[in-house]
Amino acid sequence: MGDNATTHVMAKSKENKKGASDQRVSKAVVSRLSLYLRELSRLERAGIETTSSTKLGEMLGFSDAQVRKDLANFGQFGYPGVGYRCSELTSTIRQIMGTDQRWPVALVGVGNLGRALLGYRGFANQGFNTVAAFDLDPKIVGTEIDGIPVFSLERVDKIVEEKSIQLAILAVPANAAQEVAQRLVAAGIRGILNFAAVTLRLPDEITVVGVDLAIEMEQLSFAMTSRMSQ
Amino acid sequence: MGDNATTHVMAKSKENKKGASDQRVSKAVVSRLSLYLRELSRLERAGIETTSSTKLGEMLGFSDAQVRKDLANFGQFGYPGVGYRCSELTSTIRQIMGTDQRWPVALVGVGNLGRALLGYRGFANQGFNTVAAFDLDPKIVGTEIDGIPVFSLERVDKIVEEKSIQLAILAVPANAAQEVAQRLVAAGIRGILNFAAVTLRLPDEITVVGVDLAIEMEQLSFAMTSRMSQ
DNA sequence: TAGATTGTTAATCGATTAACAATC
DNA sequence: TAGATTGTTAATCGATTAACAATC
Missing domain, CATH: 3.40.50.720 (NAD(P)-binding Rossmann-like Domain)
Incomplete structure (x- = not known):
C-alpha cells in the first residue's frame, strides 16, 4: 500500500526560481523523482555529463513531457537547447528529496x-x-x-x-x-x-x-x- | 518504476456477470484489490461474516464509491441492502488475482x-x-x-x-x-x-x-x- | 414498510500529453 | 543561423467522487 493514497506535499512557488515549497505534489511525482535520481547517478558513474527529458524518459518508460512537468513542480533546472547537467540535477533532486542530509x-x-x-x-x-x-x-x-x-x-x-x-x-x-x-x-x-x-x-x-x-x-x-x- | 507505469489488464465484459476478463484495469485497481483481500482475511479471521464498501473503505482510507467501482471491474459480488459476504468476496478476489492457485x-x-x-x-x-x-x-x-x-x-x-x-x-x-x-x-x-x-x-x-x-x-x-x- | 447498501451513470477532479514560443 | 531542447499553457485523457434508482 502507500502506492495508492494520493498524498500531496508542498512544492515550488511561482516567483522563486529553484525556490522553496508551497504547492501540492502527488506521490506519483515523488516516486518518479526517485527514479530520475537513480538513473542520473548511473549516468554520472558512466561519465555522461548531460542528458535530456527525452533520454531520461526513454530509459524509464515515461514521456519527455512527463519528465519536464515533474521537475517543473520544483523550479527550472534545465538549459534550453542543451538539456540537464547530470551532476547538477542529481544534487538538486537530492535536495528536493531530503537525501542531501543524513x-x-x-x-x-x-x-x-x-x-x-x-x-x-x-x-x-x-x-x-x-x-x-x-x-x-x-x-x-x-x-x-x-x-x-x-x-x-x-x-x-x-x-x-x-x-x-x-x-x-x-x-x-x-x-x-x-x-x-x-x-x-x-x-x-x-x-x-x-x-x-x-x-x-x-x-x-x-x-x-x-x-x-x-x-x-x-x-x-x-x-x-x-x-x-x- | 512499477509504481507508476499505468499498466492495464483485461477485466469483466458487460454481458457476463462474474464473467471473464476483457477490459483494461489500471495497476492502482489491482493493488487496492490486494488491500481489500488483506482486510477481508482479517475480518474472516475475526469471525465477521459481512462487510460493506463503506466499512472496507474506512479501514483502508478509500471512499465507498472507490471500493464498489474497483469491484465493478470484475462483476457483481455484493448484496444490495446487505453488503458483501467476507468469505465469498475473499475467494472471488483470490480468483481475480490468480492466488487461488499455487x-x-x-x-x-x-x-x-x-x-x-x-x-x-x-x-x-x-x-x-x-x-x-x-x-x-x-x-x-x-x-x-x-x-x-x-x-x-x-x-x-x-x-x-x-x-x-x-x-x-x-x-x-x-x-x-x-x-x-x-x-x-x-x-x-x-x-x-x-x-x-x-x-x-x-x-x-x-x-x-x-x-x-x-x-x-x-x-x-x-x-x-x-x-x-x- | 423503512433502512441499508448495492451497481452504475453522470459530474468532477487531477494527471498526462501535445504543442509551441523562448532560449541556447 | 539552424538545430535542439527547455518551461509552460492548453487539450486530452483517465480516475475518483457524487448521486440515485434498484434491490434486499
Whole structure:
C-alpha cells in the first residue's frame, strides 16, 4: 500500500526560481523523482555529463513531457537547447528529496527480514543510516549485528530521543505491528517504512510507506492470469 | 518504476456477470484489490461474516464509491441492502488475482536479502511457493536453505522448465541484475519481482514489479522535508 | 414498510500529453 | 543561423467522487 493514497506535499512557488515549497505534489511525482535520481547517478558513474527529458524518459518508460512537468513542480533546472547537467540535477533532486542530509534510522524487529535489512548496504549511500535496532528477544538484546546495537524495545523512547531518530523501519510480525507502531510514534518517530502485512492506524501527521511482499507478488500472479498489455 | 507505469489488464465484459476478463484495469485497481483481500482475511479471521464498501473503505482510507467501482471491474459480488459476504468476496478476489492457485517461484541471488526472503513465510499462505533458489557461489550451491535447494545459475533453464516456474524473485547485486534477468527470461520466466536498484530492460510481455528499498525510504525523507498534508 | 447498501451513470477532479514560443 | 531542447499553457485523457434508482 502507500502506492495508492494520493498524498500531496508542498512544492515550488511561482516567483522563486529553484525556490522553496508551497504547492501540492502527488506521490506519483515523488516516486518518479526517485527514479530520475537513480538513473542520473548511473549516468554520472558512466561519465555522461548531460542528458535530456527525452533520454531520461526513454530509459524509464515515461514521456519527455512527463519528465519536464515533474521537475517543473520544483523550479527550472534545465538549459534550453542543451538539456540537464547530470551532476547538477542529481544534487538538486537530492535536495528536493531530503537525501542531501543524513537520516538516522531505527530498525524495529530483528527477525529474518530485519536482520537482512541491517546487513543491507543499499540505504547507506542514499543518506540513510541505521543507528539502532530494537527487539524483545533477550537473546539478541545487548548484542551488535553488522555493527548496529540491538536494544530492548523498552528503551525506545530514550534511544530515539538521544539519537534524534525520526524514521523507523518496522519489521515485526503483523499481529504486533499496530501496537509497536503506536509506541514508536509516542517515542517521537514521524515516518515508518512498514513491512508488516497490516494497515497501520496512526495520526495523520505520521507518514507510513507500506511494503508488503505478498502484495507485490500478487501483482505478478494477476498479470500472469489476465492477459496483461504493456 | 512499477509504481507508476499505468499498466492495464483485461477485466469483466458487460454481458457476463462474474464473467471473464476483457477490459483494461489500471495497476492502482489491482493493488487496492490486494488491500481489500488483506482486510477481508482479517475480518474472516475475526469471525465477521459481512462487510460493506463503506466499512472496507474506512479501514483502508478509500471512499465507498472507490471500493464498489474497483469491484465493478470484475462483476457483481455484493448484496444490495446487505453488503458483501467476507468469505465469498475473499475467494472471488483470490480468483481475480490468480492466488487461488499455487505459483512455484524461483529465488535468484542468495545474499543477505535473498536468504531472508527464503525464510519469509508471508508468501506461502498467499499462494506462492519458493521451490528453487539460484546463486553462483559454489559454497552454497548444492545446499538447502530453509528446505529450499540452491542450484547453480547455470542450471536455471533446466530447473525452471522441470518445475514449471513462471515467477522469479531477483535479489542479485544491481550490476548483475540486467544480465541475470535476461537469462531468466530466456529460461521461460514471465514475471519478476526485482529487488535490484536498476530499471530492467526486458521484452514488453514480461511483467516486472520493482521494489527498491532506498526509493521507499526516500518517500519518507521527502515527507519529512516538505510539510506533507494528508 | 423503512433502512441499508448495492451497481452504475453522470459530474468532477487531477494527471498526462501535445504543442509551441523562448532560449541556447 | 539552424538545430535542439527547455518551461509552460492548453487539450486530452483517465480516475475518483457524487448521486440515485434498484434491490434486499
